[in-house]
Every structure is written in C-alpha cells, then in structure tokens.
Amino acid sequence: MSFSSTLAAHRFGYGLSPEIASPKSVNAMLRALRGRDRAATQFALPPVSDVHALTAEFRRLQKVRRKALRAGRDDGPEQAAFDAFKKTSRPEISLWTVQGVLRRVWSEDGLRERLVDFWTDHFAARGKNYDFRTNEAHYAETAIRPYVSGKFADLLEAAVLHPMMLHFLDQNASVGPDSLFARRRPKQSRGLNENLAREILELHTLGVGGAYEQKDVRQLAKLLTGVRAEHDIELRFEPRRAEPGAETVLGRSYGGTERAELEDVQAVLRDLAVHPDTAGHLARKMAVHFVADAPDAEMVASMKAAFVNTDGDLSAMTEAMLRHPAAWQAARRNFKQPMTFLCSALRGLAVPVARMNALQGAGLQRYVGAPLRAMGQPLGKPLGPDGFSEADGHWLSPQGLAARLQWSLSAPVDLARPLPDPRRFVLDVLGEDVPKEVLFAAKAAESRREGVALVLMSPAFQRM
Template identity: 50%
Template sequence: MLFASQLADIRFGCGLSPVHAPPASAAQMVASLQGPDTAAQRFPIETFEIFQNRIAESQRLAKLRRTKRGSPKALASIKERRVLNKVARIAQGGWLGQHFNRWIWTDAPLRERLSHFWADHFTATGKAGVIRRAGSPYMEDAIRPRITGLFEDMLMATVLHPLMIHYLDQQKSIGPNSARAVKGGKVTGLNENLAREVLELHTLGVNGPYTQDDVRELAELLTGVTNGQPMRLKFRKDLAEPGSETVLEKTYGGGQAHIRDVQAVLRDLARHPATARHLAWKLAVHFVADTPDPALVDALAARYMDTGGDLGAVTAALLEHPAAWNPTRTNVKPPLQFVGSALRALAVPPEALSALDERMLRRLLIRPLALMGHVWEKPVGPDGLPEEDAAWIAPQGIAARLQWAVSAPQSLVTDLPDPRVFVRTALGDLSTPAVDFAAEAAESRWDGVGLVLASPAFQRT
C-alpha cells in the first residue's frame, strides 16, 4: 500500500483543512469510524422518529379537512397544514447546513463520505407535503449508524423503512389472492417497484443473476409490508399473498405470512456473491475511478464474502489496496462533495451556515447545487446520483461551479485567505504550476480563492 495523507483527505475524506490535519494512516481512518459520532452530536439533524410527529400532525389536519369539509375548523386546518409544510421546508434547508457543518468540522471525514455514499445507494424521498422533507431524518436513522456494520442490517433498515415503502409505493401492493383482495372492493394490485429495486439497485445489480419471475415472486413475498400510522412499518397478513415464493431458486414462506420471511430473503440477497461484486464495483467507482482496477473490485468482493458483508472490513480493504492510491486523480467531485470540500478548505465558521435564512440558503447552497446537477433531496429516480464523471462536467455544471467559486466564499467568510496561502491549504502538494500561478497573479482575494476552487486540480479526487 502506498498511503498518501493529503490524497487520503481528498479522495476518501472531505478535503484538506486548515484546522484538521490529514490522516496519518489508513488504520487511523478506519479507527475514526469506531469512535463516537461527534459531528452528529455537535451538529444534530432531526431523527425520523421525531419527524414522524410532523407527519402525524399533517395527517391529523388532513383528516380534519376531510371530515369537517366547509367548516371553519376545516378552513383553519388548511392554513395550519401550509404552515406545517413551510416549517418542514425551512428545517430541511437547515439540515443541509448541518450536513455541511459536519463536513467542515468533522475529525472523521470518512464517516461523512460513507454516510452520503450509502444514502445515495438507498435513495428514498417523500412525494408530497411534509413527507418530502424526510430525506435527512431517514439518512440519520437508517444509514449513518450502520456504515460499519453488516450490509444485511442496513439493507433491512432501508428496504423496510417507512420512507422507502412510501417512495416505491409498497403500501399499494396487495397479494392478488390475499384475504383483502378476495373481499373485493377498491383494492390495489401487486406492485413490483420495491422488489425490482431491491434486486436491481440495492443488492444483485442490473446484470445480476435474477429473472422477471424472481422479481414477481419477491414482490409477492413483500406483500403485507406496508405503513401504519403515522408512517410506521407495519406487516398486514390480510394483504400478504398466501403460499410460498421462490427467489433465486430458494423457497420462502408457505405457512402463515410473517415479516420473518421478508427478512430471510433480504439476508440471503445481502450474502449473495453477486451483491458482493455489485457493491465492490460501486465503492471502487465512487472513490477511485470510473473504470476501477479489476484487482481492487476483486479484493473488495472477496473481503465482503469472507466477512459476511461487514462494511467496516470492506472499507478497510478499500484503503489497504494499492490501486486505491493511484496518484492519478480522474474522478470529478460530485456537487455536494465539491461544495463541501470548498467550505472545509475555507474553514467556514458553523454560525455562518446556521445563521443563513431560507432565502440565503437557497441563494448560496440549494440553487447552486441544482445548477451543478444535484437537486437536494429530490432525486430523479431510485438509482440516485450518477457516478459517471461526464454527468458532472457538462457546460452548465462547470459554469455553475465557476460562478459559485468566485461569488459564494465572500458571503460566508468575513476575511478570505491570501490565495497564495489558500492554494496550499486547499491542495497541499497536489497543486499544479498553473494553479500556483493563478493564485500568485490574482488581483484580489476573492478572485484568487475562486480560481483555486474552480481549478481542475481542486475538482478532482
């Protein structure tokens, strides 16, 4: 292994910082994941359990509107619900600020990178009203505590999470021969969305060893998984398809329908060699290169299988492999990573972000991210953000990065650093003569800082 501390901070962390020294070893980076999550403690984000109170209140007001239609109470409930949605929207913007504060001030930057990687792997979002704001609480509960645990535990926590059930319409899925379907009336048929994404995105991969029959059988096995009130996981036997189901030539169920059958198939999918390879490839592409060294993918998949899907061990294998330390930096930083690493290099004070009102959050962070190609917590589809570098270097995205680099820092930092110093802070020994010259020749601090942040050397990992 050819460990390089500055490269480690840029490729596997949140970027170089004038406050936090880069890691001294890969072992130190792995060890940092085992300590307390001090960044989350310092910059808290609402948990989904607390967020459910917002959902419950929204549902109460919606029910009041339906049952008291036309009354003063119903009219008042409409206004109250709008206020509730607005408060949740403002809170969601504040959580973005907290994510960036964690990014800037964490002493375990690998934790932030892994949390966002796995949250993207298990993309889920609300579709309307207050539930649209549930992305960060979902990440806080289902993803962040499990980034060093067994993958099967994260798989169950996300696939059976109320937000995922809502996002992929699992609450609408009813077994064709279930007790509820037999009763007739207004019912919804079998929905394959969750089953398909579990196989295609979450575990085996697009080219995994499954068929359409596997998708349907898994979808039938998942019937019964739904949401109770206020958006809590619930298993309803009357919605479950009776009989056994066969997924990848293994049979599940057959007795009285139970969520244990769902948990069993998820565990088996998590332990499948195709899942190991799919996840190994995704990790290698995200952190190292769009076309990763096959030996690196092999090593990660082998470590996954040897440890039963221990994500902490797989992360260690990633950092131990020589291919991970190729000095050629080819990956382009996605927008969130670009902005986060810039804020970290500038050591933006916590209060500078926490004091931003909704208008300024939109102007300085949310809208620029969208122009760069990342609409915050509003994914295009369940496959999350693209990994291909070409997705981030389109003309509009590059223009948005340049515009943000030369305009936003002066709104967030009272006294911008000397560009000649900042180029070393932001890039260390990985700077280039062209960037050094630009920093030296800059006519103003804001211009020089912007040129450093907009440079190809800063854009790549």
C-alpha cells in the same frame, strides 16, 4: 503507491481544511470509522419522534383545512392555522439540512461522511409528499448512518423496509393477487406492485446482470406483499394483504405457512445480502465512487473477497479498498459530484459554524439548495431509485460547470469573512502536491475573490 494524507482527505473525505488535521494513516481512518460518531453528536438532529410529531400535526391541520374547504370556507381560521404551521416549521426543517452540511465541512472523520452519502445514494429514496420530504434527513440518519461500517444485511433491511423506501417505491399499493384483502375487496385492490422487488434485486443487491430472472422479481414481489408503512412512522406487516403460500427466489423457498410473516421477508433479504453477486456489485460500485470510473480489477476483486469472507462486513470491504495500492494512485480520476465540490469548498474556506447556522430559508437556498440544483444534484432528491450518476461525463456539462463557476465567484466572498489570501488558500486546499500552474494563478490573481475562484475551479480541486 503508498498512503497520502492529502489524497486521503480528497479521495475518501471532503477535502483538506486549514483547521482540521488530515488522516495520518489507513489505520487512523479505520479507527475513526469504527469509533464513536462524533459528528452526529456535535451536529445533532432532533429525535425522529419529534419529526413524527411535526408531520402528525401537519396531517391534523390539513384534515381540518380540507373539511373547511368542503364547507365552502377557503379563507377562514383553518387555512390561517395551516399556513402559519408551514411558515413556522420551515426554519426548523432547514436547520436539519444545515447540520448535514456542517458534518461534511467540520467532521474529523471524512470517510464516514462520504460513506453515509454513498450508501444513502445506493438506497436512493425521496419524499413525494410533506410527510416524507420532512423525513429525508432522518431517513439517512436512522436507516443508513448507523450501519455504514457494519453488516450489509443490517443496512439492507433497515433501508428497504424503512417507511421512506416503501413510500418512494409505492409498496403500500402492492396486494397479493390471492390474498384475503384481494378476495374480499377486489375493487380496492390495485394488484401486485413489483417496484420494490425489482430495485432490491437490480440495484440494492445482485446488480444488473445478477443471477436473477423476471420470475424471481415476481416471486419476491409476492413475498413482499403485506409490507406497508404507517404514514412516515413505522413499518407494518398486514397478513391479510400478503400472498399466501411459499415463494421461490433464486431457487430457495420462503414462507409457506398459512399466515405470512415479516420474518419470511427478512430471511430473503439476509440471503440476498451475502450472495456473491451482491459482493461483486457493491465492491465495484464502491471502487467507482471513490477511486475511478474504471477501477483497478485486482482492487475490486480484493474488496469482493473481503465482503464474501466476512459475510458482508462493510468495514472489511472498505478496509480492503483502503489497503490496496490502486487506492493511492496519484492521478485524480474522479470528478467531484456537486455536493462533494460544494462541501469541500466550504471546508477549505473553514466557513464558521455560526455563519452556516445563520443560513435560514432564503440564505440556505441561495448558497446551498439553488446552486446544487443548478449543478444537477438537488439536495436530497435523487432523480430515480438508481440515485445520482457515478459517471464523470454526467457532471461535466457546460451548465454544471457554469454553475460551479458562478458559486465560486459569489459564495466564498459572502460566507468566508475575511476571504483568505489565495496564496495561502491554494496550499490549504490542495496540499503539498499543488500543480505549479495553479500556484502561479493563485499568486497572480488580481483580487482575492478571483484568486479563490481560480483555485476552486482548477482541475486539481475539481478532481479527487
């Protein structure tokens, strides 16, 4: 099979748009990916320092409130200031979510947006308190987005050593059994925590069935002791919490000096990043996400070879996928995940930027947050460290399909004004290969509302 502009938009982006041209070639897709990140500039998030200032003020007000509560004042000015802060900051935080949706809906580089989502899910992490829930958008912005076309080693280090990941996997609780901290404060030491080490090996690099054993998990966990996060602000390394001595991971020794160093952790991550098992795991996972639950073996092998031959260049692996004929098979095998479905619908409807920016608070929940939860993919909240399921069957539940139908009948009529003529809309979102039965249904619809919903719920739109 050869390149298809329509398939490029559906399979490797967020769908067709009546106002944005689809990619014209693989070369054009790669040039956009390797070029300037226009969407991040057009729909910018505030600097991460602003987020940290926001969470610092929350912690300050929370501390004052708790002090007042201990003194028996539960309805004083401290509580009022705390409540006012949460109320006034909520619209600002929701705007960051809107910016993320707008990037998917209006970007000219859909491949980049899909890759950001893919790698964010690969390094799934969510906030378990205010500090980190507030940082969810900026985790992807700082630890994922800059690295999706670079070396995997850089992405791996940025993601797993980000305060969000350390918080999510409880790394701050991990202390070396023979560390200075454990010896001096045994009652305060909670011992070794293997969460981060296990997920690095099992999910982030080598994959299930990779060349590691339980002893490698434990040795890596010991090597990671000392790695901590200072609230949501920065990575810290505390040698007094680190396990002294050398640790052996996959037969190679790391550390060994009297004073543990962050460089030892970075060294093992660099080695894991270019391991052949990592190449195979990532190649297959990417092929499953973009092309099919059972991807072509030759395509996966080509992607793995590109990764190995370039020391983990993600751009090279992506290019190998895009240049393989199996990537362009006409049959659409993958069922869209909820976020992809919702954003491709908004893109096809060309919902104006101003209309999306007006979605604050309740509006954002009504049209984005609540529907995604009902469809099974709560925004920014993966169910576990393995992210959301790639299996089509997971999303083809009666509840999930009912939620998609409800959204298709209710949201477009509110968000796209005027609602497009279904006879035009079906061509705008499905392109030249629109199935005859879908075209007939769009033309025969009794109303624009029903016609648009019929198109959005068609297998041709639901699959990519």
